[in-house]
Amino acid sequence: MKNLSAIILLFIANSISGVSQGISMIAIPWYFTQSGEMRKYAMVYLAVTLVSLVWGPLSGTFVDKYNRKHIFMVLTMVSFVLLSGVAMVGYQLDGLPWYWVAAVFAMTFFNYNVHYPNLYAFVQEITEPHFYGKVASYIEIQGQLTSVLAGAAAAVLLEGVPDGQLELIGTTFQLPVAFEAWALHEIFALDAVTYLFGFCFIIAIRYVALKERVMEEGSVIQRFRTGWHYLKTNPYILLFGVASFSIFVTVLVTTFYLAAVYVSNHLNESGDVFASAEICYALGAVFAGLMIRRIFKSISTVAAVILMTWLTAGLFVVLAVSKSLAILYAMFLLLGLTNAGTRIMRINYLFEHVPNQVYGRTGSIFFITNILLRLVLISLFGLAFFHEGNNVVYAFGILGVFLATAALIMMRYYRRF
Numbered sequence: 001m002k003n004l005s006a007i008i009l010l011f012i013a014n015s016i017s018g019v020s021q022g023i024s025m026i027a028i029p030w031y032f033t034q035s036g037e038m039r040k041y042a043m044v045y046l047a048v049t050l051v052s053l054v055w056g057p058l059s060g061t062f063v064d065k066y067n068r069k070h071i072f073m074v075l076t077m078v079s080f081v082l083l084s085g086v087a088m089v090g091y092q093l094d095g096l097p098w099y100w101v102a103a104v105f106a107m108t109f110f111n112y113n114v115h116y117p118n119l120y121a122f123v124q125e126i127t128e129p130h131f132y133g134k135v136a137s138y139i140e141i142q143g144q145l146t147s148v149l150a151g152a153a154a155a156v157l158l159e160g161v162p163d164g165q166l167e168l169i170g171t172t173f174q175l176p177v178a179f180e181a182w183a184l185h186e187i188f189a190l191d192a193v194t195y196l197f198g199f200c201f202i203i204a205i206r207y208v209a210l211k212e213r214v215m216e217e218g219s220v221i222q223r224f225r226t227g228w229h230y231l232k233t234n235p236y237i238l239l240f241g242v243a244s245f246s247i248f249v250t251v252l253v254t255t256f257y258l259a260a261v262y263v264s265n266h267l268n269e270s271g272d273v274f275a276s277a278e279i280c281y282a283l284g285a286v287f288a289g290l291m292i293r294r295i296f297k298s299i300s301t302v303a304a305v306i307l308m309t310w311l312t313a314g315l316f317v318v319l320a321v322s323k324s325l326a327i328l329y330a331m332f333l334l335l336g337l338t339n340a341g342t343r344i345m346r347i348n349y350l351f352e353h354v355p356n357q358v359y360g361r362t363g364s365i366f367f368i369t370n371i372l373l374r375l376v377l378i379s380l381f382g383l384a385f386f387h388e389g390n391n392v393v394y395a396f397g398i399l400g401v402f403l404a405t406a407a408l409i410m411m412r413y414y415r416r417f
Helices: 004-034 038-065 068-093 098-126 129-159 184-203 220-232 235-243 246-266 271-295 301-321 325-353 356-381 392-412
Strands: 165-168 171-174
Touching: 004 038, 004 068, 004 098, 004 129, 004 184, 004 246, 004 271, 038 068, 038 098, 038 220, 038 246, 038 356, 068 098, 068 184, 098 129, 098 325, 098 356, 129 271, 129 325, 220 235, 220 356, 235 325, 235 356, 235 392, 246 271, 246 301, 246 325, 246 356, 246 392, 271 325, 301 325, 301 392, 325 356, 356 392
Parallel strands: none
Antiparallel strands: 165 171
């Protein structure tokens, strides 16, 4: 592999900032749940998602026009500065008002809108085609291993270990130290420092571009239209790219919003259970990164995506009718496997079918559909009904129906894909 050292440095930088970023994104919804402000959080999530309708396509044009290493450098440095500022406010006030917490959520969310399209486009740019499948798996393994660490760290930091005993996935661990739970501004300060470390690793990246890119002139709108024109002339790539995103839509709505309500209102459990579920999800995703291409080596990419979409629909129905912690952990393990497995298959498919010149813009167009679907679901689940008692289970049932619909669409156009 020609750019192996560059890919390794990129993965290291991604992992360092990913751990603390993951802790923050677990801590924020739990903060709103415990403060009784979950409907306020729903409005914030909805507003951020609406802004992403503009920011997502714009970020795709940046990814295709500018040096992708430089984009990562700007992202990490801006994130370091903004998070450091919010953490300093927290130290001065001895705590953070909810709107500062919401601001960090928005910043991280907008970071995701650039980070992931840029990551995939950059990796495609510096990787030989016959390594696409392996690198797609490695991206998922790296990302989810950091999520495991983030989940474990979040369980420790959110609840603390005042007696030295930590509960994770139904198991008690005796730690050599005891300490109180961290405040959110302390978690944000840790997150800020890791962005700075990530910046240092990104600076060290040296690579040779393996894809020829032409610097396009014209306005942002004109460049965006180029990506849209490509997909219009390849409608089945567009349809598959949208339909295969369905699991990811439900995962974002679940992990960023519904899971905290489910654990608190339906299971009546604490933050360590919420973090443990996230760890199970990440472990399932790591397994997918290691094994998914072997599991489905004898069937097509599209068939594998359809099967995993049906499986995910079923697990949401199981969650809707269960109150068992063991089933919660098992279903989140499967959710991690199906989401990561689908992403690996989907990325490999798009790497093979979409030119690097327009990869960022096509990715942003797929992301727009993702945003629109999430807007519908978040608007629905933000209704008071889903926050009363354990009515959150009905949201899980709706997600199951949504995924079954996506699976049926992919089955209908299977041969065209």
